[in-house]
Structure formats: C-alpha cells, structure tokens
Amino acid sequence: MRDRTHHIDLLLRKLALLERLDDQEQAAIAGLPFELENVPAHRMLIREGSQVTHCSLLVRGFACRHKMARTGKRQIVAFHMAGDMMDLQHALLSRADHNLQMITDGTVGTVPIKAMKAVCRDFPRIAEAFAKDALIDASIFREWVLNVGGRDAKTRVAHMLCEFVARREAMGISPVEAMRLPMTQEQIGDATGLTAVHVNRMLRLLSEEGAFRHEGRELVISDWPMLKAVADFDAAYLHGLAHEPQSANAF
Amino acid sequence: MRDRTHHIDLLLRKLALLERLDDQEQAAIAGLPFELENVPAHRMLIREGSQVTHCSLLVRGFACRHKMARTGKRQIVAFHMAGDMMDLQHALLSRADHNLQMITDGTVGTVPIKAMKAVCRDFPRIAEAFAKDALIDASIFREWVLNVGGRDAKTRVAHMLCEFVARREAMGISPVEAMRLPMTQEQIGDATGLTAVHVNRMLRLLSEEGAFRHEGRELVISDWPMLKAVADFDAAYLHGLAHEPQSANAF
DNA sequence: CGGGAGGTTGACCACCATCAACTGCTGTGG
DNA sequence: CCACAGCAGTTGATGGTGGTCAACCTCCCG
Structure with a gap:
C-alpha cells in the first residue's frame, strides 16, 4: 500500500x-x-x-x-x-x-x-x-548560465555539488553527510562545461583543501561552510526549493 | 492617441x-x-x-x-x-x-x-x-547554458547575434538587414562569457568571413545562411517566438 | 576643443583541453 | 574461482584558446 x-x-x-x-x-x-x-x-x-x-x-x-x-x-x-x-x-x-x-x-x-x-x-x-x-x-x-559563463573550474564544480546537496536535503532523499554521487565525472564535466579530466583534478583539489573526503565510495562533506564559500553558492536562487544543510551536527 | x-x-x-x-x-x-x-x-x-x-x-x-x-x-x-x-x-x-x-x-x-x-x-x-x-x-x-558551456568563442558570438536578429524580426522592430547593435562589445562579452577584447576579435573574424559588414554604424547581415551555420543556430528553441529572417531579398 | 566611452590591435601568458597511459572496480562467463 | 572486458577514475606531458595588460584610435557630445 x-x-x-x-x-x-x-x-x-x-x-x-x-x-x-x-x-x-x-x-x-x-x-x-x-x-x-x-x-x-x-x-x-x-x-x-x-x-x-x-x-x-x-x-x-x-x-x-x-x-x-x-x-x-x-x-x-x-x-x-x-x-x-x-x-x-x-x-x-x-x-x-x-x-x-x-x-x-x-x-x-x-x-x-x-x-x-x-x-x-x-x-x-x-x-x-x-x-x-x-x-x-x-x-x-x-x-547555470552564470556558473558556466562566469566562474572558474574549481568554483563551477563546487557550485554544482552545493546545488545538488542542497536540493537533496530539501527533498529529504538521504542523509547529506554521506552520499554516493550518482553522476560520473564526465557528466559533471558535461554540466559545467569542463572535461572529465579537469573535473577530476578540481575534485581532488577540493578534497585536498578539506571541503569533503572519500569514505569508500561515499562522498562525505566535511566542511559545508567552506565548500559553500569556495563555490560562491547562495541558495536564494532556489527560491525555497532548497534550504542549505543546517544540521550542523555532522559537519 | x-x-x-x-x-x-x-x-x-x-x-x-x-x-x-x-x-x-x-x-x-x-x-x-x-x-x-x-x-x-x-x-x-x-x-x-x-x-x-x-x-x-x-x-x-x-x-x-x-x-x-x-x-x-x-x-x-x-x-x-x-x-x-x-x-x-x-x-x-x-x-x-x-x-x-x-x-x-x-x-x-x-x-x-x-x-x-x-x-x-x-x-x-x-x-x-x-x-x-x-x-x-x-x-x-x-x-544559453549550452552556448556558454559548450561552444567556442566565434560560435558563441555568432549565436548571440542570430538570436537577437531572429527575435527582432519576429517582433517586427526594424528592418533586419541593417541595424545598429544596441549593446556594446563588453556587454556581448558579459553575455557570452568572453572578454570585450576577444568579442572584438571574433566580430572581426565573422566580418572578414563575410557573415556581415559594417556600413557606417550599422551592421548589415550579408549572409544569413552562413552566419546561422557558423553560429550552430536553430530557432526551434524559441518555440515560435521568432522565425528566422525569411525575406531573402536583402541577403 | 577636450574628455570620455567604446572600439581596435599587439604581446604575452594561464587555464583548461587534449592525448595517452595506467589503475581499480564490478559484473560476467568460462 | 579466475580471467577478462569495460567503464570510471587518475595522473602526467604538451599545446591552444581565450584572458590580461597596455597602448592607441575614433566618435560623440558637451
């Protein structure tokens, strides 16, 4: 039922x-x-x-x-x-x-x-x-026009991640702290106007800087404020369809 | 009245x-x-x-x-x-x-x-x-996401021009054959994710290739099919809000 | 005539694409 | 159970597209 x-x-x-x-x-x-x-x-x-x-x-x-x-x-x-x-x-x-x-x-x-x-x-x-x-x-x-037209590669990738996480959170799909990204790096590239190779390098960079880390196949956002800052992300454009992760506990 | x-x-x-x-x-x-x-x-x-x-x-x-x-x-x-x-x-x-x-x-x-x-x-x-x-x-x-994310500079600029001309034509604002672009090259750059300098170079290129020419301060589209081809432009995405210039006379 | 905005051109360089090789998973069939 | 294929991810070397900086020009308009 x-x-x-x-x-x-x-x-x-x-x-x-x-x-x-x-x-x-x-x-x-x-x-x-x-x-x-x-x-x-x-x-x-x-x-x-x-x-x-x-x-x-x-x-x-x-x-x-x-x-x-x-x-x-x-x-x-x-x-x-x-x-x-x-x-x-x-x-x-x-x-x-x-x-x-x-x-x-x-x-x-x-x-x-x-x-x-x-x-x-x-x-x-x-x-x-x-x-x-x-x-x-x-x-x-x-x-997205702003993202692909006006931001550099690292910011673009981070922004895409932020939007994805924020929308997931709003729909309550899964705990945000640990999730497996459903899209491949090539798809992230196709969304951000970058190549898969460069997406890979940017993800590595963001991870080295501590924004998130890998736990097995899961992505764990370790520092949301930092990721958000790097990403130039402000959820206002989602008009309430997403609030940012507030559950500060896991972070 | x-x-x-x-x-x-x-x-x-x-x-x-x-x-x-x-x-x-x-x-x-x-x-x-x-x-x-x-x-x-x-x-x-x-x-x-x-x-x-x-x-x-x-x-x-x-x-x-x-x-x-x-x-x-x-x-x-x-x-x-x-x-x-x-x-x-x-x-x-x-x-x-x-x-x-x-x-x-x-x-x-x-x-x-x-x-x-x-x-x-x-x-x-x-x-x-x-x-x-x-x-x-x-x-x-x-x-536009596709334009700034997926096309090279020349194509982007040409595409922007095509859209502008097609919409103008649909609203019957002015003869399409000769018009003065209302926006500066810097604004074209801000719309396409390029710098004004590079927009200038691309416009020069398109003009050298014969897509359009300058007559005084007017821009004259001398070869619409060619511009459209260079631009990777297909008016379908305008869903009838614009038809392409058909008045083949001036071209 | 002077000032300012927009346009034009050249030299240089950085970011990101491209190409290529290799790794590690995962699923599949022998 | 292993072999293998295939896809995704990773890393390095090299190069090109387009950014940056700077100078100068042209056209208005006051």
Whole structure:
C-alpha cells in the first residue's frame, strides 16, 4: 500500500514547498492517473524535437536534461532527483527542445498532459504551484548560465555539488553527510562545461583543501561552510526549493 | 492617441505569437493599468534580492538581465527588446534573483502584479499565453547554458547575434538587414562569457568571413545562411517566438 | 576643443583541453 | 574461482584558446 502511493507522497512533499494545498487539492493530486515504470540507467525518456504528450515525475533514481552542440559536445542543463517534475514545460510547449535521460536506473511516473491541465483548471492553487516550480527551474538555468559563463573550474564544480546537496536535503532523499554521487565525472564535466579530466583534478583539489573526503565510495562533506564559500553558492536562487544543510551536527 | 495605446499594441502582437486571443481577451489586456515611464540608459529597474510588486513591459529601447559572481564578474543572462515582458517570474516568485537594467534609454510600462493575477484568473487563455512566454524564456536560458558551456568563442558570438536578429524580426522592430547593435562589445562579452577584447576579435573574424559588414554604424547581415551555420543556430528553441529572417531579398 | 566611452590591435601568458597511459572496480562467463 | 572486458577514475606531458595588460584610435557630445 505504501508503495502504491509513494510517488504521490513525493509529489505532495515537493508541492508543499511551493504552495499550501488543502485536503481537496491534495486529493486531486492523489487522483492523477500516474503510470509507473521502472527504467534502466541511460534510458532516453524524451528526445529533442519529439512531440510530448505526458509529463514525467521522477520517483526513484537520477536523471538529467541535455542538449547537443553541432560538434557533438553534450551540455547537461539540469539534474533531477526523486520528486522532480521533469518536463512541466511540455504541458504548454508541445515540442521538446532538449533530451531527457536517466542517469541511474529508477522509476518514472507519467501523466497525460490533459489530466495535468484538467487538475490545473479546477484547482488554481495547484496550477500556481506547478507554475512556481517551472519558474524556479528557470531561475536555476539562469544560475547555470552564470556558473558556466562566469566562474572558474574549481568554483563551477563546487557550485554544482552545493546545488545538488542542497536540493537533496530539501527533498529529504538521504542523509547529506554521506552520499554516493550518482553522476560520473564526465557528466559533471558535461554540466559545467569542463572535461572529465579537469573535473577530476578540481575534485581532488577540493578534497585536498578539506571541503569533503572519500569514505569508500561515499562522498562525505566535511566542511559545508567552506565548500559553500569556495563555490560562491547562495541558495536564494532556489527560491525555497532548497534550504542549505543546517544540521550542523555532522559537519 | 496612437501613442497612448502603442504599448498595448506591442503586447498584443507578442501574445498573438503565443495564443489566439478573442476580442474580449484583447480588451482585458488593453484594460491593464500600465504606467509608462521614460528611463535613461543604464537605469537599474530591479535589483537582485529586492521584493517585486510590478511586472515590467519593455515598450521602447533595450534592456538586459544579469547576475554577479563573487569575483565581480557580471553575467548577462538575457537581452530584452520592445514587446518583452521582462519579469513575469516575479508574479509568483516575489524576490528577484537577478538584476534588470536598461541598456539604452527607453520606455517601460509597469503593471501591479495584482492586476496581472486578476486578468489571468478571469481569462485562462491569457494566463496560458503568459505561462508560455515564461516557459520559452526558460528554453532560451537552456540554450544559453549550452552556448556558454559548450561552444567556442566565434560560435558563441555568432549565436548571440542570430538570436537577437531572429527575435527582432519576429517582433517586427526594424528592418533586419541593417541595424545598429544596441549593446556594446563588453556587454556581448558579459553575455557570452568572453572578454570585450576577444568579442572584438571574433566580430572581426565573422566580418572578414563575410557573415556581415559594417556600413557606417550599422551592421548589415550579408549572409544569413552562413552566419546561422557558423553560429550552430536553430530557432526551434524559441518555440515560435521568432522565425528566422525569411525575406531573402536583402541577403 | 577636450574628455570620455567604446572600439581596435599587439604581446604575452594561464587555464583548461587534449592525448595517452595506467589503475581499480564490478559484473560476467568460462 | 579466475580471467577478462569495460567503464570510471587518475595522473602526467604538451599545446591552444581565450584572458590580461597596455597602448592607441575614433566618435560623440558637451
């Protein structure tokens, strides 16, 4: 039973960060006809240029959105984790302008856009919550433009880590103190406009300076204030979709 | 009389690209209580971190949105031209996460967010049009992430030019064949993550290769297909907010 | 006529890309 | 159980793209 509604819990938790929804509204969300599917790592969910008829909720695992330059260089423009609505924009823009791809294996819930529009029509506050989510998405893109366009390699990598950790914390996905990064160094490179080799060097640098350390395959953030400072990170651009790790205990 | 309604014409023209609005809906737009103000070049309209209570429509002139890195490096994340709603996101996200500043002198129309919300509540298709505009904004940010993160200097500068020309064409602001760029080379640099010096070199290169030429202070695009090819430009990401210059006559 | 902003050009150099080799995991099949 | 393949990570050597610094030019506009 818990399993059948886990994806609804996730979505409600996310929306609660954006808008206070009453029982009726929560029931409307719970009534959305999600179809759940387990998908393997690297599965392409949506391809640039294709027509999109469903919205996707990530229930388990990690995914990313990316575009390609003519040279073949891939640019990751967003990472997604459990609880994220990954393509709200397709509710109104029918053609995908980028690819959506799983990083790890996971579970995806899809809803017909018609159902999304219906619930938005009947419950304006739900519509507002989804709109806010999309606008915060845009704010994150702006920060990424600054990150790749205006910061040096070490800062870029640190910033990416900070955002990832802060969003994880907000969704309560896992203890932040010790986590395994789901993305490869090459993917971090594709997100920051660096090569995997240079990402590796920057991670080593940050680790040598004491921002985090490796414990087996886990990454342990040993000095959040320091990492945040190096990263030039200020969570304001996440507009409440993430608070910084406050649980100072582990740090 | 034409002057009093010019800003409404502009806005309706923009919205017509996004949604077919009937007479009643157009009348509702025309009824929005815009306050027009002439503003000088470089005027800051909105500052990062401030609370925003109005939405701004650019009626005349050019503006940009930008963020600052800790080092002081400024990153421009968007250029705006007449007809653009510059901060729809602030209708739902009350705190600005970036600055909004005039590039040239111009005219700005402001509407209280309450009035915007009211018209959106009463006319769902208007709400949808504004939402589409915000989503296209996000798509443009994604393209910019790719541009600064994944393309070399020449391509970046050319791409920025292409987007600017295509959007101008869509809004019918001026003949595209000959225009004066409103932004300085330093601003192009801040938008592309390059220095003004290097932007200068890239512009020279593009011009030497015949993509465009200078006539006095005007820039004349002499070979749009070539510029577009060099730029790795595909207008799909503008989702109909801009078609490419088709008037092959001048080229 | 003078001052200032923007544009132009050259010399030099640093950051990060590229190429290449090697290590260590992990899963898989003999 | 081992061998092997394959992917991710690691490290070093070298070079190029684009940054930095500095000088000078051009065009406005007061």
